[in-house]
Structure formats: structure tokens, C-alpha cells
Amino acid sequence: MDPHPDLTSGVVFGLGWFYLILFAMNACWVVRSYKQDGEMHLFGIEVPKASFWALYAALLGMVSIAHFTGSSQPDAFLIRMPEIFKDYADLTIGNSKLGPVLFFAGSIVGFVLMIVLREILVVPTVGWVLLNGSLLLLGLSMTDYDFRQIVAKPDNVPIVAMLFIVGYTTWLYFARAVDNDRRVKEGRPLYEEEHQEKILVWPDLVYSELVCMLVITAVLVAWGIALDAPLEEPANAAKTPNPSKAPWYFLGLQEMLVYYDPWLAGVVFPSVILGGLMAIPYIDYNKKGNGYYCFEDRWFAVSTFLFGFLPLWVAMIILGTFLRGPNWNIFGFYEYWDVHKLEVLNNVNLSEYFWLTLMGGAMPKVDPSAGAATQAVQILVREWLGIVLTLGYLVVLPPVMAATVCRRMFHRMGFLRFMVFSNLMLLMLALPIKMVLRWAFNLKYIVAVPEWFFNI
Amino acid sequence: MADKPSTDDILAKLRKEAQGGGGGDETPASAQPAAETRAPAPPAGETPTSTNDIMAALRAQGGKAASEPSPAPAARTGETPKSTNDIMAALRAQSGKGASPAAESKPAAPKKAGAPASLPDGEKPSVEEMLKGLRGEAKAADTAPAKPAKPTMPPLPTKPPVASKKKEPETRRNFLIALVATPFALAWTAFTASAGAFTLGLARFMMPNVLVEPPSTFKVGPPSDYPPGTVSTKWKAQFAVWLVHAEYEGKSLIYALSTVCTHLGCTPNWLEGEQKFKCPCHGSGFYINGINFEGPAPRPLERHAIRVAPDGMLEVDKSRKFQQELGQWEDGNSKVEVV
Numbered sequence: 001m002d003p004h005p006d007l008t009s010g011v012v013f014g015l016g017w018f019y020l021i022l023f024a025m026n027a028c029w030v031v032r033s034y035k036q037d038g039e040m041h042l043f044g045i046e047v048p049k050a051s052f053w054a055l056y057a058a059l060l061g062m063v064s065i066a067h068f069t070g071s072s073q074p075d076a077f078l079i080r081m082p083e084i085f086k087d088y089a090d091l092t093i094g095n096s097k098l099g100p101v102l103f104f105a106g107s108i109v110g111f112v113l114m115i116v117l118r119e120i121l122v123v124p125t126v127g128w129v130l131l132n133g134s135l136l137l138l139g140l141s142m143t144d145y146d147f148r149q150i151v152a153k154p155d156n157v158p159i160v161a162m163l164f165i166v167g168y169t170t171w172l173y174f175a176r177a178v179d180n181d182r183r184v185k186e187g188r189p190l191y192e193e194e195h196q197e198k199i200l201v202w203p204d205l206v207y208s209e210l211v212c213m214l215v216i217t218a219v220l221v222a223w224g225i226a227l228d229a230p231l232e233e234p235a236n237a238a239k240t241p242n243p244s245k246a247p248w249y250f251l252g253l254q255e256m257l258v259y260y261d262p263w264l265a266g267v268v269f270p271s272v273i274l275g276g277l278m279a280i281p282y283i284d285y286n287k288k289g290n291g292y293y294c295f296e297d298r299w300f301a302v303s304t305f306l307f308g309f310l311p312l313w314v315a316m317i318i319l320g321t322f323l324r325g326p327n328w329n330i331f332g333f334y335e336y337w338d339v340h341k342l343e344v345l346n347n348v349n350l351s352e353y354f355w356l357t358l359m360g361g362a363m364p365k366v367d368p369s370a371g372a373a374t375q376a377v378q379i380l381v382r383e384w385l386g387i388v389l390t391l392g393y394l395v396v397l398p399p400v401m402a403a404t405v406c407r408r409m410f411h412r413m414g415f416l417r418f419m420v421f422s423n424l425m426l427l428m429l430a431l432p433i434k435m436v437l438r439w440a441f442n443l444k445y446i447v448a449v450p451e452w453f454f455n456i
Numbered sequence: 457m458a459d460k461p462s463t464d465d466i467l468a469k470l471r472k473e474a475q476g477g478g479g480g481d482e483t484p485a486s487a488q489p490a491a492e493t494r495a496p497a498p499p500a501g502e503t504p505t506s507t508n509d510i511m512a513a514l515r516a517q518g519g520k521a522a523s524e525p526s527p528a529p530a531a532r533t534g535e536t537p538k539s540t541n542d543i544m545a546a547l548r549a550q551s552g553k554g555a556s557p558a559a560e561s562k563p564a565a566p567k568k569a570g571a572p573a574s575l576p577d578g579e580k581p582s583v584e585e586m587l588k589g590l591r592g593e594a595k596a597a598d599t600a601p602a603k604p605a606k607p608t609m610p611p612l613p614t615k616p617p618v619a620s621k622k623k624e625p626e627t628r629r630n631f632l633i634a635l636v637a638t639p640f641a642l643a644w645t646a647f648t649a650s651a652g653a654f655t656l657g658l659a660r661f662m663m664p665n666v667l668v669e670p671p672s673t674f675k676v677g678p679p680s681d682y683p684p685g686t687v688s689t690k691w692k693a694q695f696a697v698w699l700v701h702a703e704y705e706g707k708s709l710i711y712a713l714s715t716v717c718t719h720l721g722c723t724p725n726w727l728e729g730e731q732k733f734k735c736p737c738h739g740s741g742f743y744i745n746g747i748n749f750e751g752p753a754p755r756p757l758e759r760h761a762i763r764v765a766p767d768g769m770l771e772v773d774k775s776r777k778f779q780q781e782l783g784q785w786e787d788g789n790s791k792v793e794v795v
């Protein structure tokens with residue numbers, strides 16, 4: 001028997017429940033659609049739009065029944081992810097050279113689309129279609145052994161849940177913001193003004209808090225019973241688990257460590273992230289958007305934050321959780337985690353590019369036995385290009401920005417605030433820049449001074 | 457009523473009651489209608505019914521104060537004071553007078569501002585005015601009170617008059633302050649001192665009296681145990697070294713590589729098929745000679761000291777390390793040459 005079966009009775013049975021829940025959700029949606037969506041012309045007759053949802057729900061019901069009845073013969077079961085799709089997905093993502101590029105580019109494109117198409121996105125039906133699509137994709141993917149190994153791992157279950165929650169909250173934000181933007185444009189009062197949400201602390205607020213507390217406790221208890229804690233063997237300094245993953249909320253940091261030196265990615269950047277988040281209220285001069293959802297009044301602040309959060313944090317968590325396998329190689333969603341997968345990642349420092357490839361000569365030597373001053377000069381000679389580039393990026397670029405693209409901001413903010421702001425922005429952008437450089441040119445470090453543990 | 461009253465209803469009702477009820481009492485003349493502000497202010501001198509009322513009243517006065525001088529907040533006038541600072545200021549002004557009535561030379565805060573009780577309403581000087589007069593004498597330079605620059609912002613709360621404190625003779629108030637402050641100072645000093653001592657005590661743990669660690673020098677068998685072109689992982693678990701016999705710069709060498717990744721300290725694995733050390737944490741890769749070539753590791757793996765002991769066995773000394781980027785691999789102690 002196949003030790004890694006794509007389908008087992010248990011899986012098929014579980015998926016039956018999954019589709020049953022999906023069916024129930026869509027049955028409710030049919031009711032809502034019947035009440036709100038109205039009708040459309042089809043072949044000359046008036047058909048309620050809800051009927052399409054009813055068809056879809058019925059289909060889900062049948063799929064669910066098929067799972068329940070077919071669970072005795074998992075091998076012969078037909079509803080599964082097509083192999084062609086899996087192979088295609090693995091080839092594009094799991095391919096070491098193109099994979100991360102595609103993934104990251106995809107997340108950026110998705111981010112831009114989300115903002116550009118927000119008016120469409122916030123239509124409830126569109127949101128519902130997206131939710132259904134992602135759930136169906138998840139359900140179908142669960143028929144793959146390797147995908148299941150990752151997604152159904154007790155550590156990773158909350159990550160999957162988190163993805164849906166992030167999706168929902170983002171959607172909710174855009175729904176409220178687009179609504180308010182329209183109200184502002186039409187001169188109507190804001191949603192928050194029209195629907196005053198003031199309630200009494202006692203009893204209303206306290207009661208709802210109590211209910212939330214009970215629900216969360218119940219969920220946690222059920223979770224604790226259903227999913228065992230993912231304990232591993234006793235720690236051993238001589239043996240690092242392979243792959244060795246940080247807690248899920250730190251996977252973004254771990255991904256950052258792939259591109260930057262530990263002192264930068266592990267110390268400087270996290271501090272900058274925390275400090276920068278705390279600095280936002282002092283940097284922001286936009287007085288609008290206080291106490292109500294909006295996008296257009298604060299498009300810059302919102303997009304900046306969402307860029308830092310969605311592509312640079314959440315997408316990194318997805319990358320770290322689902323795509324990073326043994327030896328921290330990139331694997332496709334449906335790919336077997338082969339410890340011996342070969343990835344050629346010969347990385348080169350900028351100074352090596354400059355001296356060896358461009359100048360065609362030899363690297364300037366740094367004499368380890370010389371004094372610190374001599375060494376410093378020798379290192380400067382070797383790394384001058386990287387140092388110039390880095391300084392240019394962090395020191396020259398802000399004034400240039402102030403004089404050109406950000407002139408209005410500079411006037412509003414004043415010198416000090418603008419310098420803080422621009423450096424925070426540049427540091428945030430430094431991560432994607434370095435990632436792209438690594439993928440495109442195998443660039444290891446822009447400034448590499450291993451002698452002094454200083455690399456950028 | 458058929459359905460439950462909503463929160464809004466309740467609040468509205470409460471507000472109405474507060475307003476109506478107030479009207480019945482002795483409504484002093486100072487209870488001007490809270491001019492052109494949103495919330496109805498409860499008449500002064502009366503206990504406000506709810507936080508909302510207080511807030512509303514405060515706002516009403518605040519709004520007024522921005523445009524015209526508001527009546528002095530001293531308690532006698534029956535006006536609700538605007539902010540804590542104002543209350544404090546007013547109280548201090550009064551207590552200052554009460555405490556040392558004889559000290560006529562003092563900045564006569566109460567004198568100047570002392571009028572409020574006798575003046576008809578509306579002519580009472582505002583707190584700002586009182587304070588200005590006060591501080592104008594104390595230190596003129598410092599006053600420059602909140603410029604009435606931005607119309608949207610209420611004037612900044614002014615500082616209470618503490619300017620004359622130093623010149624003042626010992627008073628009961630100062631004595632009281634000293635009495636209250638000293639235990640605090642004492643307590644904080646004691647706390648800081650003990651916390652510091654505690655931290656120092658913790659630091660002591662960094663230098664234990666007894667160190668239970670495997671010996672840093674150990675024998676790993678004769679050189680013949682390590683055939684050319686191999687990596688021995690035999691000592692990895694116990695001593696965290698790999699024994700490698702490989703060509704390096706044209707010579708056949710045996711050396712002890714540390715199993716600590718130079719990136720962030722994970723333990724890489726030796727992959728026989730790919731002939732490389734590969735780190736599972738961020739994917740750094742090292743050749744058999746320890747040179748880093750892929751992933752983020754910035755420098756080669758470190759070597760430990762190795763030598764052939766007098767009895768013909770190889771002996772590794774982990775207390776010494778040799779780093780390639782510092783040119784220490786040239787050192788004869790970092791390798792054993794096999795011919």
C-alpha cells in the first residue's frame with residue numbers, strides 16, 4: 001500500500017463534513033440573496049438571482065453526500081485535485097529560481113489589485129464568491145497528501161484560520177471605508193454618525209464582553225482537545241530540526257534573516273518596526289479619518305500600512321509556513337518535502353561582483369595581521385561601492401525625495417519629522433529590494449565585512 | 457412602552473431630567489445658557505447627574521472660554537471650573553492668601569484676583585487673567601501665556617503659580633509637602649538601590665563556581681580513522697565538531713569544523729549526496745572545507761585546534777578557534793597534514 005496515500009477514508013469523510021458546512025453556509029446565502037438580490041432576465045423570463053446560488057448549494061450538498069458514501073473506497077474516489085494542476089503549481093512555485101519571485105510578485109499584484117478594485121471587492125456577493133473560491137481550493141487541495149501534511153499540522157491550523165480572518169477583516173475595512181468615501185462624496189453624513197454605536201457600559205457592553213469571553217474559552221477548550229500540542233523530541237544543541245521554523249508570527253522575521261545579516265534582520269529591523277509603529281502618530285499630520293473608516297481621506301497612510309502588513313508580513317508568514325521546507329528550500333504547495341532537493345544558490349557579494357566580474361581582477365586583500373586603521377582602509381577600498389550605495393540610499397535619497405516627489409510632505413512635516421519618516425519608509429522598502437536583488441542576481445551582501453561581523 | 461428604550465433614549469431622558477431638575481433649585485445668575493454649544497450644560501452649583509453632563513458642561517464652558525473671558529472658577533462663584541489645572545490654580549490662589557495673610561509683599565495673586573466674589577457676574581476675571589497678573593509680577597519672561605494663535609485650539613492650561621516658592625519663608629504647606637515627599641524619595645531610593653543590588657547579584661550567576669561541561673580537549677582516535685574525502689559526524693552530538701579529511705589548498709588535511717552555523721548559530725547537517733553542509737534555519741550552505749557559498753551565512757565555518765598527541769591519537773581542543781576570514785587557517789594548530 002502507498003505509505004503516502006492522497007486519500008484515506010478519514011480524509012474523505014472529513015471532507016464530507018467540510019462540504020456539508022459549505023452547503024449550509026450557502027443555503028443561508030440563498031435566503032439572503034432571494035431577499036436582497038432581486039431578479040434578472042434570462043431567456044425572456046424573470047429569474048431570481050438566488051436561484052443560481054440555490055443550484056450551487058445543491059451541488060455542494062451532492063458533493064458532500066458523495067463524500068460520505070464514497071469514504072469506504074478512498075482509492076477509487078474521484079473528487080480530488082487534478083494532477084495536472086498540482087504539477088503545474090509545483091513547477092512554478094517549487095522551482096527555486098522563479099518560485100519566490102512569482103510568489104512575491106503575486107502578492108504585490110494582489111495587493112495593488114485589492115486597492116484599485118476596492119469598489120468591486122466590497123460588493124457582498126464578490127466577497128462571498130472569493131470566500132467560496134478559497135474554501136473550495138482549500139478543500140480540493142486537502143486531497144493531496146503533501147499539502148495535508150503541512151496544512152493539517154497542529155501548528156499550522158491556526159495559521160490557516162488566521163489567513164481567513166485577515167481576509168475578512170481587510171474586506172470589512174474596505175467595505176466600511178468605501179461606504180464612507182461614497183458618503184463623503186455625496187455629502188451624506190458618515191456611517192459612524194448615522195449609526196451611533198454608543199451603548200451603556202452596564203449592562204450592554206459588559207454582557208457582550210462576557211459572551212465573547214465564554215465563546216473564546218469554549219473555542220480554546222475545544223481546540224485544545226481536538227488538536228494535540230505539537231511537541232517534539234527533547235531539545236538537542238547538536239541537532240536542529242530540519243526545517244527549523246520560528247513560531248508562525250515570527251516567520252516574517254525568519255524570512256528576513258535569509259536576506260540580511262543577523263544583526264540587521266534580528267536586531268535593527270525589528271526595533272525599527274516597533275519604533276516606527278510607535279512613531280506613526282507623531283509623523284502623521286493628516287487630521288482626517290479620526291473615528292471613522294475611510295480610504296480616500298487617508299489613502300497614503302492606509303496603503304503604506306497595508307503594504308507593510310499584507311505583502312511584507314502576512315505573505316512572508318505564508319511563504320515561511322507553506323513553501324519553506326527542509327534546508328529552507330522553496331517547495332511547492334503539493335510538493336514532497338525532499339531533504340535532498342538540490343537548489344543552487346551560489347550567492348555572491350557585491351564587492352566580488354565588482355572586483356572579479358566587472359574589473360576582471362582580484363579582490364583587494366585585507367591583511368588580517370595589520371592594525372585596525374590599515375584594515376579599515378583596506379576594507380573601505382574593497383567595499384567602497386556597497387558603502388557608497390548604502391549611504392546614498394539612506395542619506396542622499398531623503399533630501400532628494402524632499403525636493404521632488406515628497407515636496408508637499410516635507411513642507412507639512414518639517415525637517416526632522418520628514419527625515420524620520422523617509423528613513424522609516426526606506427528601511428521598509430529595503431526588504432523587498434534586497435529580496436529582489438537576491439533572487440535576480442544572487443546578491444548576498446551589499447556591504448560584506450565578515451572580519452568585523454558587519455554585513456548589509 | 458412596547459419596546460425597550462434604546463441607549464440614546466435613556467441618555468436623552470437623563471439629560472432632560474438633569475436640565476429640568478436644575479432649574480428648580482436656586483439658579484444663580486451665573487448660570488448663563490451655555491451659549492451656542494451643542495450640549496446643554498447643567499446649571500452651576502449643582503451636582504451634575506452623569507459623566508455626560510459633566511463633559512457637556514465642561515465643553516460648553518470650554519467653548520465659551522475660547523472666545524470670551526469666562527467667569528472666574530473660584531468655588532464661591534458657583535461656576536464649574538474648567539479643568540483640573542484651573543481648580544488647582546484657584547485653590548492655590550485662595551490657600552496662599554489664607555495661609556499667610558500677613559505676607560503682603562507676596563505676589564498678590566489673591567489681591568488682584570480677589571475680586572470675583574464682589575464683582576457682578578460677567579465682569580469676573582478669567583483664570584487666565586488671574587494667572588497672568590500673578591506671573592506678570594513673578595517672572596515676566598516666562599509668562600507668554602498660550603498665544604491666542606489658533607482659533608480652534610483652547611488656550612493651553614497655564615501653570616499654577618509656583619514661582620514664588622523659593623523666596624517664601626517656611627510655611628505650613630511647604631512643611632506638608634516635605635513631609636509627603638520625603639518618604640517617597642526614600643522609598644524610591646531604597647527601591648532603586650535594592651533593584652540594582654539584585655541585578656548585580658544576577659550578574660554573579662554568569663560566573664559560576666563550578667562549570668559542568670565536557671572537557672574542551674578530547675581524543676578522537678588515530679588519523680587513519682578518517683579516510684580522505686570524508687566528513688565524520690561521530691563527534692557532532694557530543695562535542696559539536698565534524699572531523700573532516702579533505703583537500704584544502706592542495707594539501708590533504710584533517711581539521712575539526714565547528715557545527716555552529718556562522719549565520720545565527722543553528723546546527724547544519726552534512727549532506728553526503730550534495731557534499732555540503734546545509735543549515736536548516738535559513739538555508740546557508742558550506743563546502744566540505746567549510747567555506748560558505750549559499751544562503752545568508754557571512755563567513756566560513758570555524759575550525760577548532762587539532763594536533764597529533766604524543767600517543768599518535770588526534771586531539772581536538774575546542775577552547776581555541778580559527779577563523780578563515782581572519783587568516784587564522786594558516787595556523788599550524790588549525791589542521792593536521794596527512795601525507
Ligand code: FES
Nearest residue numbers: 717719720735738
Ligand atoms: S543559522 Fe544557519 S542559515 Fe541562519
